[in-house]
Every structure is written in structure tokens, then in C-alpha cells.
Amino acid sequence: MSSLAKQERLAVLRASIANIERRPVLSEPSSAPDHGTDQFIVPAPGLVQEVFADERRNTAALLGFALGQARGLLTPVRRAVIYLQMLAEAQEMGLPYGPGLASFGFDPDALVLIRPANMIELLWAVEEALACGAVAAVIADIAGHPKVLDFTASRRLSLRADAGGTSLFLLRYGAWREASAAQLRWHLTPALSATTQFDARAPGETRWRARLERGVIGDRQNQEWLLEWTENGFQIVDDRRGRPAGPVERPALPGALFADLADRLSEAG
């Protein structure tokens, strides 16, 4: 058994024991470090991620980043993404717009909007949604620095997310960082979009500059990426060259599987 398979097996066992004991697992992103590819490693489900922007006017960039990750978490069982925003903030920040979701590449039918009147109800709804096994991700827009969302509350949410395996994205604004139990914290700034092929003056694919302020993905820590949103998902852009890194040559099937298949074919033959 390779060390990778062993690790995965251990993680599964640990999760099942935790399920029996109803105790949260020590969260470790289970996705293996993957070197040498241009794909952005999407964090594992069941984490609380705080996504910070410096200003409120960057709100759409945060939503795009969270939705991009949430799209990868949708499965036939986990078929909904819940977005929460306080009722009073719709005009300030804008509401997620169905046709816009479609042009972004996200199925508008999978997104349900929750518009609570106050922060206590919002946190209640987040917790309730995290406990549901049919929800892929919860995205909560938190405009200010509410008192009720303290360390205890965020710890509570992270335990819930861990137990249910549902991801939580907290969209936050400003330079102030409170103590929180989020496993990952991003600092996101929108970047000038990619150049388009035919019209140099037109905006191209969305780009973000994302810095991982806290937590580890794979073995990366405190790293900054320039990400581009393509129809296939996130892509890392090489900062110096300013364009997506080229695809890496690799065999169509992993070697082990290929050999296994050949063995069976020869047995059948």
C-alpha cells in the first residue's frame, strides 16, 4: 500500500470513528499535495474559509471566488448552495443575479438565497444549513464586524461544518482580522482581467490575486496566487509571463491502472 493510499484510508477511518463518537475530526485538508500542475488545489469540503476583501466594493470578486469553489463541491447528493445576506444590505452590495450566475458558469437553480433580518438569525440559518447533508456549501456575506460572530460562534460553525462535511465561506470586508476558528483565511483582491484575443480594450476572463493568510493547502502556506477563472475552473497564472501556464505532459491513464487493465485483458484473452 502506497503512503498516499494509506493516508487516505487513515482519514476515512478517522472520520468514521469521529462520526461514531460525534466528535469533530482534527481537520486536515485531505486533498494530497499535487506538485507540478497548473491546477489550483481546491480545498477539501468541510472547512470554514474566511475570504477577506479590503473594501466592500470588491464584493463581487469574493462571491465569484466562493461560487467557483462551491461549484466543485456540488454532487448529486449535495445539490444546493446556500447564500445568506442580511435583508438590509441588498442595495449596498447587490444580490446574486440568476443570468449572471449562468454566464459565470454556475447553475442558478442550485443557489438558494436566504435573507435574514439580523445577524443572530443569519448565524442560526448558517448552522442549520451546515447540518444538512444535501447542502454542498454555505456562503455568508457578513458586511461588518458583528459582535455575535466572535470566536465561540466561529468555533461552533467550524465544528458544525466539520461534522456535516459542508463547506462554509464567510465573505468579510476590511483590514481588521478578528480571532476566528476558520481553517483557511484568504485575502482576495481583484486583478486586471486577462487580455482577450480579438479586442484589446475589452475585459477578459476574471482574475483574482489570492493570498492564503492562514492555514495550509497541500503544503502551501502563506502563498500568493494569481488565479484566473476559466470554464474548467481555477487556473494559476504565472505572474511573470502574465498568462496561464501551459498544460503539463502526462500519460492519459496512471501507470498502475494501465498495467492492471493490461493484465486483465491478457487473462481474458
Next chain:
Amino acid sequence: MRLAAVDRLAGAQKLYIGQNLADARAMVPDLTAREIDQPLLEAAFGIFADWHSNASPLVAVMSDMNAYGDLVLDITGVSHLFGSELAMLRMLVLRLRQLGYAADGAVASSIGAAWAASHFAPNRVVAADQTGSLLDGLSVAALRLLPMQIAGLTQMGLKQIGQLRGRDRKGLQARFGASLIMRIDQAYGYLEERMTPRLPVAERYAERKFPDPIGLMDDVLMTTHDLGIQLGIRLESEGLGAQAFHLFLYRVDHKVMTLSVNAGSPTRDPDHIARLFANRAERLQGEYDAGFGIDMIRLAASSVAPLEPSQLGAFSRGDDTDLGRLYDRMSSRLGTLSVVRSAFVDTHIPERAVRLEPVIARSIDNPAALPDPEQPRPLRLLPMPELVGITAEVPDGPPMAMTWRRVSYRFVKAQGPERLNAEWWRSGQRLVLVPPATPQELEELKKLGKTPPYIPNVPLFYTWNAVRDYYVAEDAGGRRFWLFRLGIYGVAPNPTWYLHGFFS
């Protein structure tokens, strides 16, 4: 000013309802008169009527004669629970008298006969075959007639109902109006009379009475769960599920509190129902007032629909994988309109292309309205476009700089325009709330000395004033905005720019 109600003491002084206040004061100099608050009394009587639904589910206020004071209960199939009709009548009247009200009642086979008996021969049960003989001997006033009709009949010597029976109906109708005939028929039961129950009628309900009143919300919710089990068994045996549940809390001080919850799909699961009510109760924390306690709780189900029995797997996780239930719970706590999804509307006007509809009342998608993913549309849309200051080349150049919320932006990239035309079929029209008066009507109004309805001078709607040219503009920081110019240079008086959304 006239007397609207008199108490027993005043009645002994020969004061009567409808008497002039000045006359009454002349007869009784130390009279205490208070102005009557009709709406308050009506509302209070309504609450009082609701309380009587602990005796029979069908309770109505009869407002034919008075706006309040007459209560109708349909006791079909109920009286045996109290022993007999007479025992029920006695119980209902006595409990009112114990509260200090002067109350009389009667049981009869028609509403008209019951009213007549309760006012003119009170506190008896009139069997169906005795109705005729009882009514024959009563005064015509027992027919719920107008004062004018009673006066006319009395003048003609027709003082008892029995005297009207043999008369020529056509003649009576010609003289006293069709309502007299109708009232006679209603009293004798020839004509069916209906009542409108005040509370929603639910055929399926479970209830529990308490020997000692309870007050805590937790107790109420626990009882709700127990009642939910009873109701669930009943619904299951009929193969039904319900989408609306109502909880009636009967307070000792004769008030009824109602709580209602809705589910997105039919259900009969007591745990789910109890949770919905718990969430709903959370929302009314401040308004919940048990008064002196609650002595009866009734859980009723409505909007029933067939629900096939389903088998639960031994190891299924059940509740927590069901999205519908999650939405039910959220709607019950946050309100139905706070849990919404985007429903698409077949229009090209961006803000109208999406309607936020409650998840638990979802409509069928219109396939023609689904958005085209190729069109550039923003991820976030401002519900109201915001006016911005824009520097752009006249007439058709893309925006170069913007001032929005007192911050200025310089754009380095822009794409557009995407022209969204206004609805041409509304061109040349304006918003009209009242149709303008014709010249003849105006003259008539002048004769009467009235002013014609005010019609504001709203400008006519022309498409070139409302054409929108949409641009995607990006500033040096990578923020992308969806902007539009309302109107066309040279045609519209003064085109203005608006910010409508943000791209990711």
C-alpha cells in the same frame, strides 16, 4: 345621539335602546352615558367568538341584526360530546353567565328558528317537528326583520308569525319586500341559510385539554409534538399528508392564539411539524403571552394531499439529507419571503428577468425564460440602479471615468454597448390610475359642485427616452462594473448613466 345599549338598572327606569339621549336625561337626570366604541366591541366580540370554537369548530358571528352580540354555532355531530343538546346549551349559557354576561341561547334546526327562539323564547331545545308550532306563536319581530317591516306588519294587525303563514306570498312580497319572504322561509327551514365560520375549518385535527392551565412555550411545543403524532397517525391511515398546520391555543381568559406553518411538500412527520412550530415560536418570542394559562391546544391540518407511505431504511440518515425540510425549517423561522430562489421571467429588461420566489412555493420553470449564458451579465445586481457620474465620449463612446458613492474610478477596459430597447408596445402611453373624465361627466361633476379626480401630468412613455446601452467597464484595480446609459444623445432630453451591477 341615541342610546345604543342599556344596563339592567337603566332598563328598570324604562329607558330603551334607540331612545334620544336628551329624552333619557330628562327622565333620569343622574344618567351616566358613555360613548360606544363600536369597532372595539366588534373586535372583542370576535375574539370572544373564537374562544367558543372549543365547543364546536364552526363558530360565526351573525351580523344581520347587530354587528356583535349574536353568535351562531353549528353543533351538528358535536352535541353528543356534552351528553345531549340540552346539556350542551346549558353548559354554554351557564359558563357565560358565570363570567357575568347576560346570555341566552336556543338550539333549533335552522339558524332563523334558533335566533327567534333565543331572543323570544330562550333557553330551550326546539326539536325539528316542533319548530313550526313554536314559531307560529312568536312575534313577527322574531323574524330578523327591518324596523319598518315590523311597524308595517303590526299596523296591519299581523302580530304573530303564524298569521303570515297562510297569507298570499306575492302580496306580502309586493308590500314588504322579498326579504320578508326570505326570512320566513329561513326560519321554517324551507330555505337553507349558511354561516361563515371565523376560523379556518379543518377536518383533521387533534386536541388536548388540560385540567390545570399551562403557560410555558416549551410545554406548548411538547404538546404540539404529541398532537403531531396523533394527527400523523390519522393522516397516515387516510394516506394523506398536509402542507399547512395550524395551532390553536385556547387561553383561560377566553382568547385564542393561532400559529400557522407551511411546508413545501405534504408531510405528516410529527418531528418535522414540531420543529416548524418551534422555529415559528422563536420568531414571536416577544408577542407570546399565555395570559392566565392555556387550557386547550388544538393542532389542525389543512391543504391535504395524497402522500404515499414510504419505507424508511434502517440505517438511513433521514431528516438531514432532505433539502425540502431544511427550507421548511428556515421559512418557518425567517419567514417565507426570506428563503427565495431565482425564477426567470421571459423579458429582456434585466431587473425584471428574475423574480425571487419563495422556495417552498416554487412555480414551474418557463423554459423560454432561461438566461443565455453567452450574454455578459453581472454576478451581483443592484436591486435599484444607482445614478453615477460618467465621463464618456458623446454620443456613443464607452465610459472612461466614473464617480460612484463619492469615489472616482478610471476605466482601462470597456466593452459595449449592448443595446436593450424599451418595450415599444408601451410607447406613447402613460401610467393612468383613474380614467380621465369625459366632457359630459365633467359637466355633471360641475353641477354637483365636485372637483374631478386629479390626474397628474406624467410624461408619455417613449422608447427612445428609455433605451439602455449597457457597457462592461473595468478599472485599473480589476473591478468590473455593469453600467448603462438611459436614453440616446440627441433624441432624449438628457441621457443619464446608472450603475446596475458588478462582475466577479
